[in-house]
Amino acid sequence: MSAAAERLSGLDAVQFALDRARAAGAHSADAVLAESDSLEVRVRGKEVDTVAQSRERTLGIRVFAEGPGGLRSAVTSSSDLSRDAMARLAQDTVALARETAPDPTAGLPEGGFARELPDLALFDPADRALTTADWIALAQRAEDAARATDPRITNSEGASASTSLSAICYGSSAGFAGAYPSASHSLSAQPVAAQDGAMQTSWWACASRTVAGLETPEHVGRTAALRTVAQLGATRAPTCDAPVIFDASAARDLLGNLIGCLSGYSVYRGSSFLRDKTGEPIANERVTITDDGRKRGALGSKPFDGEGQPTRRNVLVERGVLRSWLLDSYAARKLGLATTGNAARHAGGAPSASPTNLWIEPGAGDLESLVRGLDRGLLVTGMFGQGFNPVTGDFSRGAHGFWIERGERVRPVQEITIAGNLGAMLASIEAVGADLHFLGSLGAPSLRVARMTIAGA
Amino acid sequence: MSNPNTPAAAFGSRFGIGSRELERALGSALEGPIDYADLFFEASTQDSVSLEDGIVKSGDRHLIQGIGVRAVSGEKQGYAHADDITIEALQVAAGTARAIASGSPRGGSVAVRGAGVPTQNLYPVALAPTEVPVATKVALLDAIDRYARAKDPRIVQVMASVICQHRNLMIAASDGAWVADVQPLVRLNVQVIAQGAEGRREIGYQGAGGRRELGEYLQPAAWQPLVDEAVRLALVNLDARPCPAGTFDVVLGPGWPGVLLHEAVGHGLEGDFNRKGVSAFSGKLGQRVAAPGVTVVDDGTLPGRRGSLNVDDEGTPTARTVLIQDGILVGYLQDRLNARLMGQQPTGNGRRQSYAHLPMPRMTNTFMLAGSDDPGDIVRSVKNGLYAKTFGGGQVDITSGKFVFSASEAYRIVDGQIAEPLRGASLIGNGPDVLTRVSRIGNDLALDLGVGTCGKDGQSVPVGVGLPTIRVDGLTVGGTERA
Numbered sequence: 034m035s036a037a038a039e040r041l042s043g044l045d046a047v048q049f050a051l052d053r054a055r056a057a058g059a060h061s062a063d064a065v066l067a068e069s070d071s072l073e074v075r076v077r078g079k080e081v082d083t084v085a086q087s088r089e090r091t092l093g094i095r096v097f098a099e100g101p102g103g104l105r106s107a108v109t110s111s112s113d114l115s116r117d118a119m120a121r122l123a124q125d126t127v128a129l130a131r132e133t134a135p136d137p138t139a140g141l142p143e144g145g146f147a148r149e150l151p152d153l154a155l156f157d158p159a160d161r162a163l164t165t166a167d168w169i170a171l172a173q174r175a176e177d178a179a180r181a182t183d184p185r186i187t188n189s190e191g192a193s194a195s196t197s198l199s200a201i202c203y204g205s206s207a208g209f210a211g212a213y214p215s216a217s218h219s220l221s222a223q224p225v226a227a228q229d230g231a232m233q234t235s236w237w238a239c240a241s242r243t244v245a246g247l248e249t250p251e252h253v254g255r256t257a258a259l260r261t262v263a264q265l266g267a268t269r270a271p272t273c274d275a276p277v278i279f280d281a282s283a284a285r286d287l288l289g290n291l292i293g294c295l296s297g298y299s300v301y302r303g304s305s306f307l308r309d310k311t312g313e314p315i316a317n318e319r320v321t322i323t324d325d326g327r328k329r330g331a332l333g334s335k336p337f338d339g340e341g342q343p344t345r346r347n348v349l350v351e352r353g354v355l356r357s358w359l360l361d362s363y364a365a366r367k368l369g370l371a372t373t374g375n376a377a378r379h380a381g382g383a384p385s386a387s388p389t390n391l392w393i394e395p396g397a398g399d400l401e402s403l404v405r406g407l408d409r410g411l412l413v414t415g416m417f418g419q420g421f422n423p424v425t426g427d428f429s430r431g432a433h434g435f436w437i438e439r440g441e442r443v444r445p446v447q448e449i450t451i452a453g454n455l456g457a458m459l460a461s462i463e464a465v466g467a468d469l470h471f472l473g474s475l476g477a478p479s480l481r482v483a484r485m486t487i488a489g490a
Numbered sequence: 491m492s493n494p495n496t497p498a499a500a501f502g503s504r505f506g507i508g509s510r511e512l513e514r515a516l517g518s519a520l521e522g523p524i525d526y527a528d529l530f531f532e533a534s535t536q537d538s539v540s541l542e543d544g545i546v547k548s549g550d551r552h553l554i555q556g557i558g559v560r561a562v563s564g565e566k567q568g569y570a571h572a573d574d575i576t577i578e579a580l581q582v583a584a585g586t587a588r589a590i591a592s593g594s595p596r597g598g599s600v601a602v603r604g605a606g607v608p609t610q611n612l613y614p615v616a617l618a619p620t621e622v623p624v625a626t627k628v629a630l631l632d633a634i635d636r637y638a639r640a641k642d643p644r645i646v647q648v649m650a651s652v653i654c655q656h657r658n659l660m661i662a663a664s665d666g667a668w669v670a671d672v673q674p675l676v677r678l679n680v681q682v683i684a685q686g687a688e689g690r691r692e693i694g695y696q697g698a699g700g701r702r703e704l705g706e707y708l709q710p711a712a713w714q715p716l717v718d719e720a721v722r723l724a725l726v727n728l729d730a731r732p733c734p735a736g737t738f739d740v741v742l743g744p745g746w747p748g749v750l751l752h753e754a755v756g757h758g759l760e761g762d763f764n765r766k767g768v769s770a771f772s773g774k775l776g777q778r779v780a781a782p783g784v785t786v787v788d789d790g791t792l793p794g795r796r797g798s799l800n801v802d803d804e805g806t807p808t809a810r811t812v813l814i815q816d817g818i819l820v821g822y823l824q825d826r827l828n829a830r831l832m833g834q835q836p837t838g839n840g841r842r843q844s845y846a847h848l849p850m851p852r853m854t855n856t857f858m859l860a861g862s863d864d865p866g867d868i869v870r871s872v873k874n875g876l877y878a879k880t881f882g883g884g885q886v887d888i889t890s891g892k893f894v895f896s897a898s899e900a901y902r903i904v905d906g907q908i909a910e911p912l913r914g915a916s917l918i919g920n921g922p923d924v925l926t927r928v929s930r931i932g933n934d935l936a937l938d939l940g941v942g943t944c945g946k947d948g949q950s951v952p953v954g955v956g957l958p959t960i961r962v963d964g965l966t967v968g969g970t971e972r973a
Binding site: 077080081082083084085086087088089090091106107108109110111112113122125126129130132133134136137138139165188189190225231232233234264267269272274301302303304309367381382383417418419420422424425427428429430431433447448449450451452453454486487488489490 | 539542543545546547548549550551552553554555556564565566567568569570571572573574586590591623624625628632646647649683685689690691692693733735736737766767768770846848882883884885887888889890892893894895896913914915916918919920966967968969970971972
């Protein structure tokens with residue numbers, strides 16, 4: 034193989050790309066190499082439905098070129114890691130940057146790079162011993178458990194298992210190079226139940242850095258099945274104003290709506306309803322929201338962020354008061370603040386400000402105690418649709434769950450919407466459960482909002 | 491031997507992949523219990539330039555290339571993909587796909603026909619949008635920014651982007667099929683934020699695109715109306731009042747509100763859900779699922795449209811498929827696997843996001859045919875209801891049939907007259923039921939401007955939707971006010 038066609042790997046590839054960018058005239062540059070090997074299997078009934086295996090390596094380069102009015106930047110990516118292809122990509126990136134316009138805020142973080150890379154328990158080498166047959170067996174156990182839970186489970190979309198081993202290598206011409214491996218495994222089940230000619234489906238899933246950290250396949254299948262059959266016979270709730278309880282998974286979905294509004298990018302663009310609320314109460318004092326990139330073994334953990342900055346623990350909302358945004362160096366400079374170590378970086382894009390592991394801190398009592406404490410209202414166990422306006426906080430999404438009377442679930446409900454303003458909803462959270470539950474890097478406990486408008490029958 | 495000017499020849503000369511290599515790889519993928527195998531090659535370029543805060547932030551360019559090999563045995567699919575296009579990677583992936591689908595280590599033999607050119611050419615472009623100089627795109631975004639800010643002093647933020655894609659793909663299958671296609675795609679997005687009294691802010695969006703030359707969008711006559719519309723929408727919403735909650739007769743405007751069909755009906759008619767029997771439409775072929783007069787089609791053959799394709803990602807030519815004929819369910823959207831298992835014909839709807847994904851049945855351009863009613867008469871026919879003119883996104887639960895989608899521009903209708911604008915309106919309903927409530931169909935069928943992206947099972951593909959003005963009786967509207 035000729036030297037030009039030789040493929041480089043790891044930090045060698047990153048360093049080579051940076052050298053070529055500098056040689057092509059870049060003012061500064063950073064590069065990330067993302068490598069992953071993954072397997073995904075799906076079982077349906079007694080049959081294997083899909084087995085998909087992949088190996089991917091993508092190099093992303095960002096360069097800054099000097100010009101009148103400030104630095105200009107470009108971002109490129111490719112999976113061709115031969116020396117000559119990388120050299121060409123670096124050259125093209127510099128040429129592309131020169132064609133764009135100056136941005137006075139553009140640039141790499143000049144310092145503050147992660148000095149030590151702690152072991153965050155992001156993989157267990159023993160997990161590599163699992164074969165494709167082992168992963169199929171795990172998915173089959175989840176599927177079998179789901180189907181065996183209740184005779185009304187008559188069909189399914191199947192159960193899936195996936196595993197991936199990744200490595201991130203990052204280097205910056207400002208003086209940082211680092212790499213870390215990580216793993217991610219997941220299990221999920223989606224059974225279908227039928228009764229009186231109507232069908233329902235629901236799902237349950239878990240994800241972990243280690244196989245040992247996964248819920249058992251039996252628990253995944255059975256939980257999915259119980260959530261599915263519980264929805265059989267659902268009708269619409271009456272159109273009314275009522276208190277609404279979100280179970281932990283629905284609360285996590287709600288938290289997902291809030292996250293974009295905490296990103297520094299939406300703040301400087303003026304597209305977050307929270308944009309001018311720093312230091313002010315934005316939620317009930319029961320609500321504390323934490324982002325922590327160094328939570329051991331967690332799916333959002335990493336020793337450094339997408340710009341080589343150390344990850345850390347940031348309290349975003351402290352007993353209801355807005356304390357911090359999610360920032361990378363660009364958004365931080367725009368707002369005159371310091372980065373919070375929240376730069377997320379894919380090989381195929383510029384950094385953005387994203388959460389690492391983000392959750393609402395737990396309070397007291399479980400979901401059942403919240404339900405028992407509700408005289409009349411709605412328990413939401415799932416939401417769908419995109420009815421959230423981050424600029425105004427207006428919220429109106431589809432929901433399903435249970436109608437509650439005198440502390441009891443009296444019937445399942447579906448085909449309803451719940452509407453309010455996220456700001457008002459956060460301010461009127463009157464109970465936070467202790468049942469904090471994570472899926473992936475987001476976690477929430479169950480919550481009760483004092484009043485929302487329900488549209489139904 | 492293939493014609494040197496075809497897309498397939500481009501793969502041959504660039505990557506050294508010709509008929510011999512395809513036959514060897516397909517032979518490796520095919521053996522014993524394997525019913526079918528295919529190879530998917532992709533070499534795509536995607537670039538984007540975006541502006542916000544008056545500044546063009548960055549130019550992006552991404553090269554996406556790789557191969558995917560699939561082996562199908564009964565309902566079981568083995569898939570392996572790699573991100574380099576080499577003969578070695580192809581052989582390894584082919585052997586892996588076969589082994590995971592059949593457990594068999596040995597291959598079979600295949601002969602591919604000459605490389606095909608798609609029988610239709612729906613998107614001829616002289617200049618690929620990714621070849622247009624970045625400086626041209628930067629100048630367009632700057633012009634949009636200045637024009638939007640000059641239109642109204644209440645515009646406090648402008649975000650705009652130009653996204654271009656140039657997708658080269660080649661598909662070879664164990665039944666001898668071999669075809670390649672080149673798919674251009676452009677999209678222009680304009681989003682503005684307006685600030686009104688007491689600091690209240692609202693957002694307005696408009697976009698357009700398709701499988702066309704970017705040059706068509708560089709003329710002020712093409713992009714100014716998009717900015718005008720985004721600005722108008724933001725200003726209208728500054729004055730919007732909270733939407734009432736309850737049951738109303740709803741008039742849907744023409745064009746993008748066709749997303750209702752996409753969510754409420756289209757997904758439920760995809761072959762995979764029906765083969766598995768998990769769709770609310772399962773087993774309803776031949777039954778009434780819509781009011782008389784309602785005809786819904788999926789058409790991948792419309793020239794230049796965002797959802798159109800010469801061939802789908804399995805090499806099947808796209809088609810016009812009637813899903814609902816005069817209210818009766820008559821067809822499903824099929825890829826090859828589900829068509830075979832259901833004893834039907836593929837409809838050219840087997841699509842995938844990239845070489846890294848398995849194909850599945852997906853929509854192309856989905857719309858309702860025009861009726862004969864005057865749109866103004868339809869609005870005047872409603873005593874107390876809603877006029878929904880533009881939508882954000884929607885979502886459906888295929889199995890229960892429940893769907894929801896959100897209006898980004900809506901008005902109250904009082905005594906047949908369009909009254910005040912409403913904000914935060916969402917519509918919810920049941921797929922197999924909603925089209926039975928259609929009581930008026932307008933003569934003004936319009937397709938959307940080319941901005942739709944559909945997500946399914948983690949894969950995104952570009953789609954189109956369309957609708958004439960229609961009246962739907964008794965839809966549940968979600969809002970914050972008690973009616």
